[in-house]
Amino acid sequence: MKKPGKFTIPTKYILTFLSVLCAGFVLLTMINSNIARPIREAAAKVILPVQDGMNHLGGWFSDKADTLKELADLQKENDKLKAENDELRMQNAILSQWEPELKRLRELLELSDVYSDYPKVAARVIGKEPGNWFSIFTIDKGAKDGLEVGMNVISDGGLVGSVSYVGENYSKITAIINDDANVSAKFSSTSDVCIVHGDLKEYDSKMLKVSDISISANVKEGDMLLTSHISDKYVSGILIGYVSGIEDDGNKLTKSAWVTPIVDFSNLEEVLVITQMKETGKE
Numbered sequence: 001m002k003k004p005g006k007f008t009i010p011t012k013y014i015l016t017f018l019s020v021l022c023a024g025f026v027l028l029t030m031i032n033s034n035i036a037r038p039i040r041e042a043a044a045k046v047i048l049p050v051q052d053g054m055n056h057l058g059g060w061f062s063d064k065a066d067t068l069k070e071l072a073d074l075q076k077e078n079d080k081l082k083a084e085n086d087e088l089r090m091q092n093a094i095l096s097q098w099e100p101e102l103k104r105l106r107e108l109l110e111l112s113d114v115y116s117d118y119p120k121v122a123a124r125v126i127g128k129e130p131g132n133w134f135s136i137f138t139i140d141k142g143a144k145d146g147l148e149v150g151m152n153v154i155s156d157g158g159l160v161g162s163v164s165y166v167g168e169n170y171s172k173i174t175a176i177i178n179d180d181a182n183v184s185a186k187f188s189s190t191s192d193v194c195i196v197h198g199d200l201k202e203y204d205s206k207m208l209k210v211s212d213i214s215i216s217a218n219v220k221e222g223d224m225l226l227t228s229h230i231s232d233k234y235v236s237g238i239l240i241g242y243v244s245g246i247e248d249d250g251n252k253l254t255k256s257a258w259v260t261p262i263v264d265f266s267n268l269e270e271v272l273v274i275t276q277m278k279e280t281g282k283e
Contacts, residue, residue: 122270155272158262235278
């Protein structure tokens, strides 16, 4: 038995019906707008909430997009600032390494100005004898730079010692704290003369012995000791240090004292060599 076919309405009839219906609504609206009001209100109840929701959703997506863009911009700016900070930190580290040396060189230049009457050559310390103190050390200037044995060496504002050996491109310096060093000195306040004795054991207390001070010398603690004009090795007027502990000797003819050298012999890196030899009148 043949199964009856399913009833269907042709599409063109449906479209025609809907078109006629829409035209009818339009015509009724033109005739009387109140007729379409219920339809508009019903449509508004359905469409407006949907539209409002879509607007909120669109605004939310727009805000999120702006926020993401701002975050991306901030990340780029942060990366740029981080790179600049890393570069500044590296430059600061380099400057920090150079700062102590620049400070020492500045002080050396100021020292050169203090003793501007004497011609000088700057040199760097490149070696030292074993021990705690720079009693005998080596510098990177020698005969090719005009250095000679006996030339005076200064640093840290005062007397270091003298050149004891000269090679072609290096020299050895014997400091005033060395055991065999003696310096003819004078007091800045009275010009009374005395002798400063080198002694490495005594210098463990950062002081050196001063002897042969006249019993009548009006000297006091804190006076400056300078190289004397009668010295046969050192030019006159170089600061040695400051006096302390003055006392009369047992012979009642002289006094003794202690001097704290102005130079720190535990750490020497740069020095100045005075290239003018001491004039003694001896050939």
